[in-house]
Amino acid sequence: MQSIQNLISNQQPGYSLAQEFYTNREIFQLELERIIYRHWIFAGHVTQFPNPGDFSVLNVAGESAIIVRGNDGALNGFANVCRHRGSLVCLEEHGHTDKFTCPYHGWMYDLDGKLIAARDMPDDFDRKTRSLKRVSVEVVHGLVFVCFTDKPLSLEACRSELAEPMAMFDFENLKVAAQKTYDIPANWKLSIENYQECYHCATAHPEYARMHTLMLGDDRRDRVQQHMEDRMAACGVKNIYINRVDTAAPDGEMGYGYSRTALFEKYKTGSKDGQPVAPLLGDLTDYDKGASDFNFGPFSFMLAYSDHVVAYVFTPIDHNNSRCEIYWMVRGDATEGKDYDVDALTWLWDVTTISDKEIIVNNSKGVHSKYYEPGPFSEMEKEERTYVEWILRELKS
Numbered sequence: 262m263q264s265i266q267n268l269i270s271n272q273q274p275g276y277s278l279a280q281e282f283y284t285n286r287e288i289f290q291l292e293l294e295r296i297i298y299r300h301w302i303f304a305g306h307v308t309q310f311p312n313p314g315d316f317s318v319l320n321v322a323g324e325s326a327i328i329v330r331g332n333d334g335a336l337n338g339f340a341n342v343c344r345h346r347g348s349l350v351c352l353e354e355h356g357h358t359d360k361f362t363c364p365y366h367g368w369m370y371d372l373d374g375k376l377i378a379a380r381d382m383p384d385d386f387d388r389k390t391r392s393l394k395r396v397s398v399e400v401v402h403g404l405v406f407v408c409f410t411d412k413p414l415s416l417e418a419c420r421s422e423l424a425e426p427m428a429m430f431d432f433e434n435l436k437v438a439a440q441k442t443y444d445i446p447a448n449w450k451l452s453i454e455n456y457q458e459c460y461h462c463a464t465a466h467p468e469y470a471r472m473h474t475l476m477l478g479d480d481r482r483d484r485v486q487q488h489m490e491d492r493m494a495a496c497g498v499k500n501i502y503i504n505r506v507d508t509a510a511p512d513g514e515m516g517y518g519y520s521r522t523a524l525f526e527k528y529k530t531g532s533k534d535g536q537p538v539a540p541l542l543g544d545l546t547d548y549d550k551g552a553s554d555f556n557f558g559p560f561s562f563m564l565a566y567s568d569h570v571v572a573y574v575f576t577p578i579d580h581n582n583s584r585c586e587i588y589w590m591v592r593g594d595a596t597e598g599k600d601y602d603v604d605a606l607t608w609l610w611d612v613t614t615i616s617d618k619e620i621i622v623n624n625s626k627g628v629h630s631k632y633y634e635p636g637p638f639s640e641m642e643k644e645e646r647t648y649v650e651w652i653l654r655e656l657k658s
């Protein structure tokens with residue numbers, strides 16, 4: 262194989278990545294260091310941690326983080342690695358506790374990560390030096406982000422510039438109505454590249470293509486978009502466009518973006534019949550028949566309809582496996598069974614993700630073939646192209 266840096270220099274602009282980027286372990290190692298452990302990953306909504314002791318665990322590429330609400334009300338992140346001999350401390354995915362007890366030899370940690378009990382240790386053993394290590398956790402308007410480094414990128418630009426669009430949907434007070442995990446036996450980049458482009462939507466997603474206009478040609482799309490823009494103000498939706506995504510991210514900051522795209526006339530939201538599946542979000546007063554795309558760094562994407570938000574998080578497991586976690590969020594005061602039905606709420610993105618998984622796995626099989634060679638992106642794969650360019654930039658030394 263050519264060296265990684267040669268592969269990067271030889272990568273033809275506007276073409277899909279060379280095979281090694283999907284198959285080679287050394288490249289994956291470099292990605293861990295430069296991309297995966299350096300960037301923020303969405304790990305849930307603050308309303309999933311209402312009380313001290315509420316916790317969840319986020320697993321990413323061999324690392325595991327415990328996110329827990331402390332007694333002082335702060336949200337803390339700890340490496341899920343015992344300071345005795347390194348066992349995972351917390352084996353549950355989420356729950357409530359007053360302390361974490363390591364399942365191996367029973368060392369106990371409080372909600373601040375401090376070691377509070379360790380049996381039969383010598384007299385000079387100092388518990389104070391054996392707290393759980395910290396993992397970075399920050400909250401952006403209700404969204405919890407985790408980063409597996411002590412020196413993460415700043416979230417300040419994202420927090421301030423996305424404040425206005427996030428306030429429209431009242432992100433601070435959303436609640437998670439449903440959450441599902443989809444394991445995808447393919448390199449993480451194939452999973453995210455697929456999410457970045459809608460060239461495949463017309464062929465692979467009849468359900469999605471019925472309502473979303475992203476795959477229309479420019480002329481038709483402009484017309485439908487204009488109709489939505491004419492409706493926006495009366496519905497309480499501001500017309501905002503922000504592109505600080507990937508290569509356009511400010512220096513030292515996580516990338517972010519926001520845009521709103523029209524749905525077809527018949528659709529008020531992303532549901533089977535286009536009718537609402539939950540109460541209007543935030544201060545919205547009516548359906549403008551649009552859907553907003555939020556972009557939070559390289560792994561976390563959200564789609565805000567007028568009545569619900571779908572959060573997509575793609576994480577690497579290893580170089581051949583990735584995971585897609587989807588959160589469906591509705592307004593915080595909505596009641597299940599009365600204001601929304603989980604099956605109706607989750608229908609579109611569940612069927613769409615199941616078909617995405619299939620096309621990603623097929624893509625992965627072909628990319629592993631000796632006959633694979635990079636192919637040219639279409640006009641409709643611009644975002645994917647930018648994403649790939651950003652990855653190469655991060656890997657370049």
Ligand code: FES
Nearest residue numbers: 343345346363366
């Ligand atoms: S490894 Fe945790 S108590 Fe021994």
Ligand SMILES: [Fe+2]
Nearest residue numbers: 455461466617
């Ligand atoms: Fe798709």
